[in-house]
Amino acid sequence: MKDKGLSRRRFFLIAGWVGLLSSIASSAAGAVKYMFPNVLYEPPKAFKLGQPVGFPKNSVTLVPEKRIFIVNEKDGIPGLRIVSAICTHMGCTPKWVEANNRWECPCHGSVFDIKGNVIAGPAPKPLPWYKVTIGSDGRLFVDTNDVVKYDNSLKV
């Protein structure tokens, strides 16, 4: 006599395939989701700072939370300029040493002149300078994606 419905063997065969394929699909979905994290830990590359008047002439000011220096009217270049405070060797924060008119990295001894050029130590590249503009609210706007020459300044 011929069986009319689903045989027991066929039922378990289909159930096995469904289980196997759903397991593979959920693993693949998990792997794809892993590639796109829910939280981005990288700080924004473009940001606002305070009003230009907050940075006196003939000064170099560290903004530690943004890891930049604001250079105002140093080395005979008028206007505000922004330079990275991330050493190009291994990422420490160089210190501005006013007496020597240069940045000195405490980690491995790299030294950068007022233009950001490496003058000593293991740093492979100069400190990059970033474009700075004034926003509509009068605050400084820095875009660290936009690297400029060291003498590119914002006249205020």
Ligand code: FES
């Ligand atoms: S991190 Fe600055 S010299 Fe190594």
